[in-house]
Amino acid sequence: MSAPLLEITDLRVRFGETMAVDGVSLKIEAGERVALVGESGSGKSVTALSILRLLQDAELSGSIRLDGQELLTKSEPAMRKLRGSDIAMIFQEPMTALNPLYTIGDQISETIQLHDGVSARDARRRAIDLLARTGITEPEKRVDRYAHQLSGGQRQRAMIAMALACRPRLLLADEPTTALDVTIRAQIVELLLELQRDEAASRGMAVLLITHDLNLVRKFAQRVAVMEHGVLVESGTVQDIFGSPQHPYTVRLLASRPARTVLPVLPLSPVLLDAQEVSVEFATKTPGVGGWFRRGAFKAVDRVSVTVRQGETLGIVGESGSGKSTLAMALLGLQRTSHGKVEFQGRLLGDYRGREKTVLRSNMQVVFQDPYSSLSPRQTIERIVGEGLGLHRPELDAAARHAKVVAVLREVGIDRTALNRYPHEFSGGQRQRIAIARALVLEPRILILDEPTSALDVSIQYQVLRLLADIQKKYNLGYVFISHDLEVIGAMAHRVVVMQNGTVVETGDVENIFATPSHEYTRKLLKAAIAA
Incomplete structure (x- = not known):
């Protein structure tokens, strides 16, 4: 049996005296969609950033392997080659993640030139193709726009285009739809599914989705891992976790859906x-x-x-x-x-x-x-x-x-x-x-x-x-x-x-x-x- 695409074993992340991630183990196969859920402070984003080795002032131990290669012992130059080309990330707030001083096209082209070594003209052409692929209208015009000139949905699509520019094998999506309208959210979910289904473009890309949106998890993911206070408390298929959760925290999380409790308005209310x-x-x-x-x-x-x-x-x-x-x-x-x-x-x-x-x-x-x-x-x-x-x-x-x-x-x-x-x-x-x-x-x-x-x-x-x-x-x-x-x-x-x-x-x-x-x-x- 071949090794999983990503294998995290007994990962611990410490910031000074604070243990942010405590003994997390997780496997993701090629082409799989896994959701990592939990409240703020549970260690979801810290786990994802550990994979990319983007944490500052953190002490990491355990093992993170990509296709059998240990990431925690790789040099920084070696990690820079992996970021973007093999592992890419979509951040929660594109307005913060995108550079306000460069056009969207420049930022996507830079990634392509850095990892593929193509000319500026070819990189720009691929940037336009990527924007079109993510559903941005008039990509020839939008490619020269700055982040503040795009809507929230367009900025998120541009972030996805940038993340997919070098056809990564693992996509980390950190709350990619949190601040989006319901219609844009549905479009982004369908876009990610469509891009993953396209084997020629995605190379069997796996997705680690970090979210607190349980509806999104149910629609998008195949497996779910639940974190609480830095500990992975439960994992399983979407059907098993949503159908028969075992851990009390998972039960409480799934029961936290809005319930209608409003009282009727009195007929003579002014x-x-x-x-x-x-x-x-x-x-x-x-x-x-x-x-x-x-x-x-x-x-x-x-x-x-x-x-x-x-x-x-x-x-x-x-x-x-x-x-x-x-x-x-x-x-x-x-x-x-x-x-x-x-x-x-x-x-x-x-x-x-x-x-x-x-x-x-x-x-x-x-x-x-x-x-x-x-x-x-x-x-x-x-x-x-x-x-x-x-x-x-x-x-x-x-x-x-x-x-x-x-x-x-x-x-x-x-x-x-x-x-x-x-x-x-x-x-x-x-x-x-x-x-x-x-x-x-x-x-x-x-x-x-x-x-x-x-x-x-x-x-x-x-x-x-x-x-x-x-x-x-x-x-x-x-x-x-x-x-x-x-x-x-x-x-x-x-x-x-x-x-x-x-x-x-x-x-x-x-x-x-x-x-x-x-x-x-x-x-x-x-x-x-x-x-x-």
Whole structure:
């Protein structure tokens, strides 16, 4: 029997006193698709980076063999020859992984020239072919674009093209679809399957998929390995792991899917937020004759009407660029509208002045997608959560503010020992709880939740969703919940608004819309969610 393509035996990775990976053993055959799952901090990405020997300040022991060759004892020049040609990696965030100073074509061509020794002209031609193969339209034009000039899906496809440039035998895909829309996610999954099926192009390429997306694992992988706290606790076929998990952690992980627990909205619940015929336009400039620019306008939101009642969750879904977040900023009064009106408790936002406007701000709060970016790294948790009290509740003295901060942190499951710590000392789920506490401390009536769980592990996502549901029941809050995860919207929302290109194509009760969608675009989203 031939040796497996990749064989990891008793791998241990230590950073100082911290054991990040503890005794992991894993085999991957040529052409196989294996998923490595677990929560943040479980050691998934560290394991993948160990294969490429890209970890800094780490002590590695054990064995990692590629086609029988030991990688841990290879010299750095020898590893450089393997990276890209035999082992390639797709990173989680292409905007960070791609060099902003070079075009996409230059970055793909560089890999080809480095490993294959072809001319710049031939490398560029192959780069265009790779972009076309990954489904990027007009690859002859896109090849000269920079990362910031491409959409999220296009950047991820460019990353895949770069990873496949030298036809690697092993592809490491680290959360390749986490931040993508459901339709783009389905396209990327199908693309990877198609590329792997093409034996001539892939050389029987094996894929190690690192993800917390269990739906993706079920659709894509053949075998699953589950990690917890650096230890491989269970492995097996997809059917066995999903059908009869043995380890308690695997059981808990699989049970962490969003569950619908919303209470019905009372018939006489008042309308908190009412937006009618809202439009938002952005000025644009396009190149004209003789170097002049033609001025125009891009309509990001086009005559959208929504209402939110007390105790109700309005879900807003759609692909990137559909206008979801722009609409949310308009509802908050943080984005100027070109048409229409927005009222809070029966009064136009523009009519609030002075102290009344301050009260309005305290009644309408927002929780953003990435809590690490939205929390100041230079402030303690007590100051972050209590900052709004200094502005909106000036009558409270220092002791009262402190007590209120402690109480709201306890409400979201954060101990008072967190008060003097900083955001980087907390996990992603804890940071999101802190962001929710910062919004709740002002006792708002409306919460705008902009993709609040998209970057979280499935188990942490489950905890945050349960927390939001409990808070809504306790305080009878209105939610505007923006997400591209239809499963989350199905669990949390009473009504849903489906947006495409700035317009509402369908709206209604979430269960009815998901069961019998009337618009083709809604059907496309739901189909993509199932496929992904």
